[in-house]
Amino acid sequence: GNSVTQMEGPVTLSEEAFLTINCTYTATGYPSLFWYVQYPGEGLQLLLKATKADDKGSNKGFEATYRKETTSFHLEKGSVQVSDSAVYFCALTQRGNQGGKLIFGQGTELSVKP
Amino acid sequence: DTAVSQTPKYLVTQMGNDKSIKCEQNLGHDTMYWYKQDSKKFLKIMFSYNNKELIINETVPNRFSPKSPDKAHLNLHINSLELGDSAVYFCASSLDWGSSTDTQYFGPGTRLTVL
Numbered sequence: 001g002n003s004v005t006q007m008e009g010p011v012t013l014s015e016e017a018f019l020t021i022n023c024t025y026t027a028t029g030y031p032s033l034f035w036y037v038q039y040p041g042e043g044l045q046l047l048l049k050a051t052k053a054d055d056k057g058s059n060k061g062f063e064a065t066y067r068k069e070t071t072s073f074h075l076e077k078g079s080v081q082v083s084d085s086a087v088y089f090c091a092l093t094q095r096g097n098q099g100g101k102l103i104f105g106q107g108t109e110l111s112v113k114p
Numbered sequence: 115d116t117a118v119s120q121t122p123k124y125l126v127t128q129m130g131n132d133k134s135i136k137c138e139q140n141l142g143h144d145t146m147y148w149y150k151q152d153s154k155k156f157l158k159i160m161f162s163y164n165n166k167e168l169i170i171n172e173t174v175p176n177r178f179s180p181k182s183p184d185k186a187h188l189n190l191h192i193n194s195l196e197l198g199d200s201a202v203y204f205c206a207s208s209l210d211w212g213s214s215t216d217t218q219y220f221g222p223g224t225r226l227t228v229l
Contacts, residue, residue: 032214038155043118043204043220051215087155093214100145100211101170102218104157 002027006090006105013080013112021075021108023064023090031092033057033066033073034102038087047075047088080112117141118221120205126227127195135190135224137205145169145211146188147218148180151202163188164211192226200228 007022025031032051036044048057053068062077073090090105118139127133139146147170148160162170166182177193192199202223208216 034217036220043222044157044206045220046217049215049217089157095214100147100208100214100216100218101159101162101172102147102149102157102206103159107155107157109155 002031002092002094002103004090004092004103004105006088006108009087009107009109011108011110013110015082015112015114016079017112019075019077019080019084019110021088021090021110023073023075023105025071025073025090025092027071027092027094029095030068031094033064034091034093035062035064035073035075036089036091036104038089038107040086044089080110082112082114085110085112118205118207118219120203120221120224122224123222124225124227126229128229129195129197131195132191132193133195133226134192135203135205135226137188137190137221139186139205139207139219141207141219143207143209143219144185145208145216146182146185147206147208148188148190149204149206149220151204151223153201157204161188161190162211169211195226195228197228200226202226 034049035047048059050057050066056065091102161180163182205221206218208218
């Protein structure tokens with residue numbers, strides 16, 4: 001079945017450090033890939049998405065590229081801020097009769113220290 | 115204006131009770147979902163409705179019964195609550211269930227604690 005695996009957290013970084021959160025997936029066909037972010041005490045918000053191979057999603061300084069050959073969608077940011085502290089979820093959806101159902105990775109907690 | 119709202123935000127109750135969580139979206143979307151987030155923050159889909167019709171039922175115990183009176187509302191009723199039902203429940207909506215590219219918009223969550 002379809003699945004998403006993320007690097008384990010928590011990840012602790014200093015402000016202005018470079019961030020990478022690894023995400024790999026298993027899916028048949030061509031899924032769409034998403035990164036969602038959950039700030040403390042809140043619901044999930046879409047951070048970025050990519051719907052086909054080699055697409056790059058970007059938002060708020062975060063980027064991720066859909067790599068079909070390595071089945072990966074790693075999240076990167078060049079310089080993190082304290083306000084980026086949150087839990088980050090990689091997820092996929094599949095076309096067909098399961099369309100729209102998000103399958104999530106286990107989440108990676110990021111803590112950024114001043 | 116809140117796009118996806120849920121009530122209540124917190125729910126504390128005893129084992130064996132019956133409770134409901136309400137969800138409303140004002141985005142004009144056709145599809146709504148319920149997800150469960152466990153204590154380790156893992157998220158899993160429970161149900162999906164499209165235009166008031168059940169599309170996905172992800173082998174959830176039949177103590178959980180979703181109800182969609184119209185396409186802007188999807189409520190979750192839980193009978194005979196168990197300790198293992200303690201979790202955060204998120205409602206979400208998207209434009210159309212048939213598209214795998216649509217963004218899902220999430221509510222703020224309802225933290226259910228069963229004592």
